[in-house]
Amino acid sequence: MIKRDTALVSGQSEEELVKRAQHNRGAFGELYEIHYQRIFNYALKRTASVPLSLDVTSVTFLKAMNQIGKYRWRDIPFAAWLYRIASNEINDHYRKEGRRGVSIDRISELADTTDFADEINQAEEELSKHEEFLLLHKKLSELPSMYQEVIVLKFFEKKKIKDIVKILGKKEGTIKSLLHRGIEKLREKMQ
């Protein structure tokens, strides 16, 4: 089970860890351990695709490592920052119909192929068992990305409105409005 508590890591606050990670790659590794699974599963809930979620996760952490020097804790919590990068990557993917910065083919080449392929197959098999989720996702994917992301964050990621505000960098009223309209549109699709 992946540790989800980000308040204290190795006896220090996550804020201190982030500051260290800005100059120390090993510290970034600790942040990676904390957040990898949540980002991967967020991507999975947005895309319902194991390969695409791996791709989004890889790019998210590559970008995070590359840009962590510019990150400021006071603006947005680190986890919310990662969610925002991932969200942008997913939206970008849907806009560009699958053209990615780092493709899954490239990562597959680099990864240890046999275990990796087996694990992907198992994960896809596991995913296919979640029929209700896949049905909801199918309808959800017919909505514009701005509705998809608020609904996924609210209902699938169980985020509070104030957390979604930080992740998406939008006003609370905007988030509530998007949520309301998104649910209405989803309800229409479910008819």
Add this chain to the structure above:
Amino acid sequence: MKKEHLLKRLDNVDLPELLIVSHKAWLKRALLEGTLARQDIDRAATPGRIGSWFDGILSWLRGPIWRTALASSLTVILIGAILAVTLYFASPSPAVVAADIVKRDPGIQQKLSGAGEIIIVRVEVRDRMATVVCGRSMGDFIEADVDIPGKSVVNTKRFEGLFIPEVPLDAQDSAVKIASAEPSVKAMLDKGGTVGRVFPIFSSISSIAIINGNILKVSPAATQAVVPVLFNDKVWMVQVNLEQKRVERIIEPQSNSSPHFDIYYWLKQT
């Protein structure tokens, strides 16, 4: 579906929670050891920009041979189309070329007496030859046969520049009667003045066109006529309104001017 029911489904749906251990381990190692190529990181930092767009094309082209062949064919067609359009718009039409040859021809410039720019009245292109009718603002016209590929004038025909259409005889009689009734005109006629050839007045000189170098085509139909009165070797122009049967005005002769000039000058002023 009711909204409450949908909210309940969204809240209670059994969500996937997966972990790909080998990917997690590989990505961490790649990140910390920097084994991912630098360009991958750069590309990841600028998703969707020109670089990844271009890479997308290159990646697509690296596929089956038919993709490369298709892309090559489309490129050739595109280049050909661009060249054709460029040449089409860059090259003047044969009519423009013929007109330009005539305008620049020293023989034409010499034959067209008078000053001013050479005006192209009409151009007809047939195969590699063109017939160009040109003139100046006053004077005669020249019909020139032009060899377009040879860029030369091969034949010219000169004709008078001002053709005055005939006014129907009954209209001529009517115009002369109206003009003669004018006291000043009557006085000239009584003292030996003579009436010249009656010609029509049109609303604009631009309504006159040359057809086959022989006729003036005029539109719309003239409703006025000019009765020239020759007296003491000078010409007075009596402008008559044929519909309202009255003299509109009398144009005094200019000193040392020929009747031909007066007629043309008058037309230009109308």
